[in-house]
Amino acid sequence: MNFDELFGHLGQHTVDGLSKGAIYALIALGYTLVYGVLRLINFAHSEVFMVGTFAVLGVWTAFGVQNNPPIGQAVLFLVLGLVAAAVASGGTALAIERIAYRPLRRKNAPPLIFLITAIGLSLVLVEVFGLLLPDIAGGALPTMFGRARQIVGMPTIIQQETLFTIGGTAITNIQLIVFISAVVMMAALDWFINRTRYGRGVRAVAQNPETAALMGVNQERVIMLIFVLGGIMAGAAALLWSMRFGFTQNSIGFVLGLKAFTAAVLGGIGNLRGALVGGLFLGIVEVYGATLFASNWEDVIAFVVLIVVLMFRPTGLLGESLGRARA
Amino acid sequence: MRRSYVRALGTAALAATLVVAAGCQDSGGEGGTASGDCGGKIAIFGAFTGDNAGLVIPSLNGAKLAVKQHNEKNPDCKVTMQEFDTQGDPAVATPFANQIAGDNSFLGVIGGHFSGESDATMPIYQAAGLAMVAPSATRTDLTQKGNTSFFRVVGHDGTQAGAVATYMKAQNAQKVFAIDDGSAYGAGITAELGKNLGGTLVGSDKIQERQSQFDATISKIKAAQADFVFYGGYTREAAPLVRQMRAAGVQAKFVGPDGLYDPAFPQGASGGAEGAIITCPCLPADKAGGTFSADYQKEYGQAPGSYGAEGFDAAQIYLDAFKDGKKSRADILAYVKSYDKQGVSKYIKFDDKGDVDPTKVVIWAYQIKGTAIEPLQELKLS
């Protein structure tokens, strides 16, 4: 138990945890949106994120991006990456809805069936991208073995630098970008759901699908909308991920998805602000835990905290309330 | 009507059972020993598909090359080699071992490629009297368990860790920080290194598989003010780790063992791995004996990666045994035990435990330059 290290640099660990949690939170939004409306765990959402990182990789490879481009180009590449990731992730989410969920919804199948279909579909996506990897990465992948499923690096777009130091806590430019973009994206989504006409439709369906239908809300369109929105958020997370960590692999989705889902449950699944709170909380818990013990206990600590929180607050920190979100 | 149909069905089922009981059996293998005066069949098992296949494929290719060359040179002494893909999973490797052990036409085994699958299957092959020659199972304790049919043509982790420690001391390392991935391989070699380093080891951390973010670990490295970082594990975690270390401004020299001898490592780290040192008990391609490198290049259109030469040597031992007219498992096991020849990777002669002579083990340091893994220097063993 390394209390000296933890409390000696508490601020630093908190900042690290927040920037870690911001990415969890963005992915958690996808779980929360779908759960809030359909009461269903979209298990394939982790692969939506994975596809997003591959879209970023594909675009950057196609443009031959090198390490540390000049700032103007860097911004351009980031925007291009964001567009590609959002389109790819949103499209994947929509395709998942169409292929896997819609036929089942028609049959009014129980949630367990959705879960298994989603697992099958994520297996398909993981394998397809694993096998396609050499093609997507183009010349970037060493052809020594011509092997698929490996880890692929991406160029560094923005060099990590310490922006400022507050009381011994160094905050880097990348941490700041990740955190601010995540919060901005989430605020935008929150505004969209709570303030716009479409958002009202979403909330109506979440609250009571039948009444919403009677009131003239097109449920199919709402469902498509939430899948696309969740996908776009995952795409944004994919870009932030690529900028911060600079690598991808066909199997990165699983662990991240698991954490993001945990974050969503922690915050109160179905609750947008809960996803933010849950994600940040989980990120901080993980970094604290890894500092106190060793990094290999990180997941144990995360899950133990989850179980404890659920014992005392069975519906998560903020409770579940997409339908009841106050306008 | 229905009655009679049902009765017919019942009778048919009964009849089928009786036919079955009458001894319609199939024992699986073809049985019998090798046909003809010379030649036979060997098995090779390892992770030929899956995440870590990149480390194992060169060895498989090396072995295939040896068999092919042998069969071209000795048309009257044909040797066949059967591949068994375990995906590196001990639970998958065990039924394969039963299959190979139960089929008397197999006279020798090349494998395992990982330590876990070797550990799981060693007792089975020993019970069957089959020799195992491992090209890349390096965990130290595999040969310390009293097993008499396990041999490896590669130095073990203890030797490699000793060489790494010597190298670090020679480089005037003051503060070494050791990280491992908690795998059998990574944790094993890192623990061996710790024993050799003594006081210069100032800190350590364990990460978990598929981890992507290493802030906590990097803080610990910074707090320890390490000038060397050793990472025991594989590429998947090493590439992001070294990249994040560099981005966070850690200048310590990065050293890793043969698990990182994989072109995906420098590529996955996108420049972050520049200058990193990889040690490997495997020879640089151009240092391998004979025409092996050229032949391999010609056959597969690429340089032999990690353990290509070791795979070739492992196969060569059996090929020599066949050429010597050995035709039973016992004869071949005895032949392997007393094998004493120069191989392409090193001089091969096993001690009573099944290890090659530690002084004959060659450990090289490689350095990452761009996306290439370039030979740097041969390491002193201790």
Added chain:
Amino acid sequence: MIDKIRAADRRRVSLLTSVGDRVRALPRWQQAIGLAALVAFLYYLPLLGIPGLTWLRTDSIAGGNNWAGVLFVCAIYVLVAIGLNVVVGLAGLLDLGYIGFFAIGAYSVALFGSVNSPVVKWIQQEFDLPPTWAVTWAICLFIALVLTLISGVLLGWPTLRLRGDYLAIVTLGFGEIIRIFARNATGVTNGPQGISAIPGPEGPPSAENEIFGLIDAKPWYWLAITMVLLMVIAVRRLEHSRVGRAWLAVREDEDAAAVMGVYPFKFKLWAFAIGAALGGLSGFLFASRNAFIDPTQFNVNLSILFVAMVVVGGSGNMVGVSLGAVLLAYLPERFREIADYRWLAFGLAMVLVMILRPQGLIPSRRRARELKDRAAEAEEAPAHV
């Protein structure tokens, strides 16, 4: 195309149900003969040599796996499926951490039965026992069952009050905790190095063992299939008992069940503990057959595979889940030729089966009716919903 598949599927289903009806219409003694023939066939399977059926064997292809060994894995998975079916199919609790119980079962025989385990070494030291001492296999079986039962209750006690979806993530976390603990707690479990020399019924693995040896997997299969048959009988009796009816009531409508005097929590906990014990039994057999375990063999992916077995086979129906287990264990082994595309094909098959047959390959009759009702409800609802 889809329509054609659907039509073919409907024909197959009607065939299946008609077979089922016919079997049920048979006199008792003929049913018994049929059953006996089936059991005899199960025991004969590892020797399978009927001309025309040998292609079923996994060693009939080049580089194929040992047939009896694969059958053993199938039997183990059937045991898992039966246990998980109690939890998922009968009690309706979604357990994504079933591998945790499997691992606890496996580790109980490894930790107490193997001379290489730190626990046995510690006991030897503490009580001055000879270095060959270890707990015998039969007692390990008992330990495994007790430990898994206890861990089932321990996990269930705080978590079963949670709603279904929360339960899923919590159990998933539990499975991960067990695996990570096994990996990190080197002093107890030997960590990533794993534990070797795990005993079988005849004691520690050695070449001298006559029946449960290292090489011949057939006796192991027969042992496993015997366990499976015993457990099938046991669970069947349970299903048709008061407890079974209570599970059904809880699954259908928890509140209504509570009103009728069935205390849901108690019965859920029962289901959880019984399911856990069956998973532990399966892990126990797995470990003693393989004689070597390490933490990598208990990945969370396996948990998900287990749930897939139950749902694809037809949750609630023991024949169905057993079929699911056999298919998911057997197909990847038989079709090794497509090596690199194996998991892709597997995923596709899962999606297709679920979309075409949400009730599973061989559903329980009650479940199938439920699903039909639900589908009918969906059709009655407004078209655009």
